[in-house]
Amino acid sequence: MTVGSILIVDDSDIDQFILKFMIEKYDADITILQAYDGREALDILESLASPPELIFLDINMPRMNGHEFLKVYESLPQHDSAVIMLSSSDEESDRQQSLAYQSVKQYRTKPIAKADVERIVRGE
């Protein structure tokens, strides 16, 4: 799979920075889109001509958290992006709740290794 753009939804500047760093090291041509909460992510998605292939989604965020985002996202006419949950929560309830969404392909807990990020981007 060729990935043109990836949306990172995370309220932490640092986690944004780390993930962005890993992705750019793997393929500097990928466009990185950044949102700091679910609301902002929805705004960005709405403004795009073509949706990102991947969305890395955190759970605990102000305004609109990951779960709330997924609920709205899946009700949108277009919701084809593969969502990778990336949370520091290893609560089973968070995992279950997330994987119940059709768009959610994987549930990962932070920290995520560089190799794992690369595999995800490659679509493995």
Next chain:
Amino acid sequence: MPSENIDTNALKDNLQDNAAKLAAVLNTVTDAIITMNQYGIIESFNRSAEHIFGYRAEEVIGENVKILMPEPYHSEHDGYLHHYLSTGNKKVIGVGREVQAKRKNGNVFFMELNVNEMNISGTTMFVGTIRDISEQKSAKQALEDNQATLQAIVDNTVDGLITIDEVGRVETFNKACEVLFGYRAADVIGHNVKMLMPESYHGEHDGYVKNYHASGTKKIIGNGRQVEGRKKDGTIFPMDLSISEVDIKGRKIYSGIIRDITELQEAQQRLAAVLDNTVDGLITIDENGRIEHYNKACEAIFGYQASEAVGQNVKILMPEPYHSEHDGYLKNYHNTGAKKIIGSGREVVGLRKDGNTFPLDLSVSEVNVQGRKLYSGIVRDISVRKKSEADIKQANSELEEFAYRTSHDLRSPLISSIGLLDIVTHYIQQGEIDGALASIGLIQASLGKLEDLVKDILTITKVQHVEEDSQCINVQLFLDDTIDKIKHMPNFARLDITYDLRFHGDISLPKNTFALIIENLLTNAIKYQDLTKNNSFIRVSTYRNKTNLVLEVSDNGLGIPKDQHQNLFKMFKRFHPKTSFGSGLGLYLMKKSVDKLHGQLHFKEIEGETRFIVVLPQ
């Protein structure tokens, strides 16, 4: 000698005629008549004798009379006879007496015996007239036995029994009475029964007796009632008395049955004391809902004194709609027997005298007292329990949220730092010092956030658990000090801070808690100022409202998104993540601090202005 012969014959005929006549008489009398000679040998035995003893005359004639006697008389009779004949000392002769005799069938019976001595032609004979008195005797015995039994019963009844005559003199005083009153029967019998009553009854009793005789009006006769008795030692005790009138052959006597109810009364008093002092309220109502009993605990629960509540309809203790519906409930129960609440407990709402309602646990049971239906309700004010329940629930959910959030928020900066260290390594290996330094800067920021979070968590623990004494604080000086502490914050200088201190005197509050509130209000206003505006301001005002100190901090900063207002004072809520990475605990902490001072914290948004209002009781 024919004449002689004739005379002799005539005499003989005459004699024979007389003997036959005599025998006929002897055989028709109801008494038994037995004759015997001086040796005790039976010579005649009439028909009644046959009937009484069961022997035929020919069976006994010629036999010793002792066969008609049981031992020891049987063996002794010959001796008696001999003794009499030799000394002339009469034991039984000429005197009627009751003796025992023996029938042919061996039964022994009482008879009345009269013995007379006859002398016929120089021969001594004895005539015994016998009447069987066994039936008489056993009737008398039965009467005596009956009396003894009755006496035993009277003596042994647990209840006291006294009988008096028409003028009040005691005739019977049983053993139970002796124990009860401490008098011997002999001390009381023949005396006026008043001696067993306290002085106060004396006059009354004479009146009763007189009145009853004169008018036939019964005051106590036929009914039991509780009166007081007086013991020999002067002790007055409560007793149950029931009197009945007995007519014996035209003579009236009155019998009284007495029961000492000292213990019963004490038990009642103890019970009443227990009921009065139970923590639970106890209310008894009649069939119409009228309060009959209302204990001390109820006074505390409902605010009405017993004197105010007793006699009122119980619905005064209920708020609407129960107030209006209660009469209907009672009526419905009487008519249909359908129980709604009787026999089961439930939670209901009570109404205090001051008009406040409160949750209470109520259990109602139905009691039948002497044919009267009563309902007794046990009530327990559970408002404290309810409040505690709610508090515990709140604390629990906060704790859960807290555990979840801290595990996330504590881990996040650590995980980030670990990730960043990889990046630093990478940069160093590539010789890209600037990249490495930038990443190290991020690690520092990340760990700094962790430090802030841990500090806030510690503060929460302190706010919730550390007691702090009030001290005198000058409002104006305190505000100045706080501003001094925070003026190093970024963008402080571009703010226009104005004061409207209508109150600037001294207050008495726990200093650290108050400081936490003020610092939070001011640092928030500084952190979340709207940098796009060029007239950013903070306005601080203070004033007194009744006994409260009111502190208002207004600003024209970023404000709080409308849909987040309900989350304002919850844990871990951040509303401007890009502007500042707080722990999300600031407003929560402030709210807890205000709560601790029993104050109120309000938030208002008016025309682009954000205003926090703190009301602290003084």
